[in-house]
Amino acid sequence: MTHIQSHLKTLEDESIYIIREVVSQFQKPVLLFSGGKDSITLARLAQKAFYPAKIPFPFLHIDTGHNFPETIEFRDQLVEELGVELIVRYVQDSIDQKKVQEETGKYASRNSLQTVTLLDAIEEFGFDACMGGARRDEEKSRAKERIFSVRDDFGQWDSKKQRPELFNILNGKIHFGENVRAFPISNWTEEDVWNYIAQEGVGLPTIYFAHNRKLVKRDGAFLAHSDYLNLVDTDEIVETTVRFRTVGDMTCTAAFVSEANTIPDIMFENKSSKSSERGARIDDKRSEAALEQRKKGGYF
Amino acid sequence: MDLLRINTAGSVDDGKSTLIGRFLNDSNALTIEQEELIERKTKEKGLDDLDFSVITDGLIAEREQGITIDVAHIYFSSQKRKFIIADSPGHVEYTRNMVTGASNSEVSIILIDSRKGLLEQTYRHYFISNLLRLKTVVLCINKMDLVDYSEDTYLTIAAEINKMTSRFGYKPDIHILPISSLKGDNVVLHSDNMPWYSGQTLSEVLHNIKPGEAEVADFRFDVQQVLHVQNKEFTDYRAYAGRVISGSVSVGDEVTVLPSGIKSEVVELRRFTNTQQEVKTGESIQLRLKDDVDVSRGMILVKNEEESLLSKEISAKLVWLDEKQSVPGGRYLLQSGTRVVQCKLQQIEAVIPPENPEELHEATNLKLNDIAKVAIKTAAPAFLDAFENNRLNGAFILIDPQTNNTVGVGFSD
Numbered sequence A: 001m002t003h004i005q006s007h008l009k010t011l012e013d014e015s016i017y018i019i020r021e022v023v024s025q026f027q028k029p030v031l032l033f034s035g036g037k038d039s040i041t042l043a044r045l046a047q048k049a050f051y052p053a054k055i056p057f058p059f060l061h062i063d064t065g066h067n068f069p070e071t072i073e074f075r076d077q078l079v080e081e082l083g084v085e086l087i088v089r090y091v092q093d094s095i096d097q098k099k100v101q102e103e104t105g106k107y108a109s110r111n112s113l114q115t116v117t118l119l120d121a122i123e124e125f126g127f128d129a130c131m132g133g134a135r136r137d138e139e140k141s142r143a144k145e146r147i148f149s150v151r152d153d154f155g156q157w158d159s160k161k162q163r164p165e166l167f168n169i170l171n172g173k174i175h176f177g178e179n180v181r182a183f184p185i186s187n188w189t190e191e192d193v194w195n196y197i198a199q200e201g202v203g204l205p206t207i208y209f210a211h212n213r214k215l216v217k218r219d220g221a222f223l224a225h226s227d228y229l230n231l232v233d234t235d236e237i238v239e240t241t242v243r244f245r246t247v248g249d250m251t252c253t254a255a256f257v258s259e260a261n262t263i264p265d266i267m268f269e270n271k272s273s274k275s276s277e278r279g280a281r282i283d284d285k286r287s288e289a290a291l292e293q294r295k296k297g298g299y300f
Numbered sequence B: 001m002d003l004l005r006i007n008t009a010g011s012v013d014d015g016k017s018t019l020i021g022r023f024l025n026d027s028n029a030l031t032i033e034q035e036e037l038i039e040r041k042t043k044e045k046g047l048d049d050l051d052f053s054v055i056t057d058g059l060i061a062e063r064e065q066g067i068t069i070d071v072a073h074i075y076f077s078s079q080k081r082k083f084i085i086a087d088s089p090g091h092v093e094y095t096r097n098m099v100t101g102a103s104n105s106e107v108s109i110i111l112i113d114s115r116k117g118l119l120e121q122t123y124r125h126y127f128i129s130n131l132l133r134l135k136t137v138v139l140c141i142n143k144m145d146l147v148d149y150s151e152d153t154y155l156t157i158a159a160e161i162n163k164m165t166s167r168f169g170y171k172p173d174i175h176i177l178p179i180s181s182l183k184g185d186n187v188v189l190h191s192d193n194m195p196w197y198s199g200q201t202l203s204e205v206l207h208n209i210k211p212g213e214a215e216v217a218d219f220r221f222d223v224q225q226v227l228h229v230q231n232k233e234f235t236d237y238r239a240y241a242g243r244v245i246s247g248s249v250s251v252g253d254e255v256t257v258l259p260s261g262i263k264s265e266v267v268e269l270r271r272f273t274n275t276q277q278e279v280k281t282g283e284s285i286q287l288r289l290k291d292d293v294d295v296s297r298g299m300i301l302v303k304n305e306e307e308s309l310l311s312k313e314i315s316a317k318l319v320w321l322d323e324k325q326s327v328p329g330g331r332y333l334l335q336s337g338t339r340v341v342q343c344k345l346q347q348i349e350a351v352i353p354p355e356n357p358e359e360l361h362e363a364t365n366l367k368l369n370d371i372a373k374v375a376i377k378t379a380a381p382a383f384l385d386a387f388e389n390n391r392l393n394g395a396f397i398l399i400d401p402q403t404n405n406t407v408g409v410g411f412s413d
Helices: A002-025 A037-050 A069-082 A091-096 A114-125 A190-200 A263-273 A282-286 A290-296 B016-026 B032-045 B060-065 B092-103 B120-131 B151-165 B202-208
Strands: A029-032 A059-063 A086-090 A129-131 A148-151 A179-182 A211-218 A221-224 A236-244 A254-257 B002-009 B072-077 B081-087 B107-113 B136-142 B173-178 B220-229 B237-246 B248-250 B254-258 B263-271 B278-280 B284-289 B300-302 B313-320 B331-336 B339-351 B371-378 B395-399 B406-412
Touching (some): A002 B002, A069 A086, A086 A091, A091 A114, A190 A263, B002 B016, B016 B032, B081 B202, B120 B136, B136 B202
Parallel strands (some): A129 A179
Antiparallel strands (some): A211 A221, B220 B237, B220 B300, B248 B278, B254 B300, B263 B284, B313 B371, B313 B406, B395 B406
16 A cells, blocks of 8 residues: 555645646636546645645536536535535526537437536636646547646637646746646546545545446446436336446446445456446547547537 | 656657557557557558557547657556656657657657668657656667567667767666567567567566656755635644755754745644655645745745855756747746746857757757757846756746747756
């Protein structure tokens, strides 16, 4: 265990340094909180970065309306414990304002609609730095992301114009109207996140652990049964014990059949499965470049 | 488990991406999705050997052009060690990314095509590794399968390498390996095709490096932020949040605040709810002083005050990173750690061609990828150490105040 802690400590030191730089270099930072394990880790690091002072920025949650109820319950409990301000903006409002159109059909999801709601929220509050829990090990185009990633007024990411990032020096200078996406846990892997959560004794939404659930079996994957999912004839409704490895919308996050209900069991299972966590994200499977294309358009 | 940061570099088509893919594959570290992608792409392209490059070339433009444009970070761990690999492009116009990748690494892997020997890029990359004072450089003579695994070829290239490295004053640990990423020789598994080579495989080299040995350097602490708390438990708590750039400090030590020169005693060192007696290089902590002295962001705490830290004349090596050229006497912002000061690029003393470092030439402007000896004048002290004594406190960037871009990286003399 002491071995594990030594590299986790290095990662923690680096992340806390980044979070403090964000707070020092920007006027109006915010932490994008999804209720998933990565943003929970980020919340823990923020708490440690400023203790005994309170976390000096609000959390922003873009609520697709298709969240797991367990995640929302956990979110509300955590922000109360930490004493931070929670801002929630709803994709449903963007739909009602006709800014975005609900997708239709079997694979309809609100995942990509979030971008518009997020950009509107950034503009509404004048946020100049948005911290997120993205990690470079998650996906190929994320592997190319800087720690401070400058976005224009439209939230666009230009992979060819990224600023070089050298040593520990973070250049957060931006023009009015631009903002920065900051990724304090860029260098963490999924395994590091699980180890850290175990080490710190941080709580997680219950859906991460094995539980009995009503599911829809589609294309060989299990999706949570919910009112938000457009069912088709070939869908099969089943009930079994599963857990979720990553937490996105109910419509696009696949469950794993699993009995693992402790963190060591989960880590053991993840390791032996050899599959990556984003393998469970149906939205990434649309094409090889799905995530990069969404990011260019301002997706987180 | 410890963490080793590696940078890979090489010319276009030297097969860096293939090497990384091979390393992951033979270390049994690929995910099912990656394995499926490799198999699918190999079939689509009609290749005989597995195409590992598809897992690192992450951007659309890279797959279109078949080259690596930007630094990709690859993470994996073996039983013994965690690795972070920064895969930097070898293409000349993206050399700045190589500097970027190398700046956060302890080890550089440079690939050489056995059929071509040392190229301009090889000299450039070795020069950069040397400029950045990387502790270990591994030169992999790749594609040995295409020269019939010839020992003569290996020896000829190794001699060229030794000639190159002997030209520098600083000498890292150097390893020269004959490999084939495509066929898997000497990457993770020892090669049967080269019985004349009895040295280590790449994997063995990387596992045997002693990582993260804290540099023996003086105590430097950048103040990121002042925390002030007033509540029941913490009455009038005032602490300086920051990261120990180098060295160590203990409770009871006397420290000096720069630039004011005021001295005080460390009374508390805190990590979250724990207080500790001593903190070391790299730790993000909160530090409290006995006296209520004026300390704010941009100041630095040291144990031994050195005149040189307060200098406003910096002589340094500078790598130009921007498409826009430098202008004579141009004004920039100089950032080191959390400190930002205004500066003027006073003089370009000489441009150093990395492929031939002895042949200095003059220039009035610096272009993208130029490496030069320069003189910089700052409006306030930047508290820099000599880079060769203290990597983190000796490096700085230049920011163009109009575009806000990072336009240069410097290494203080």
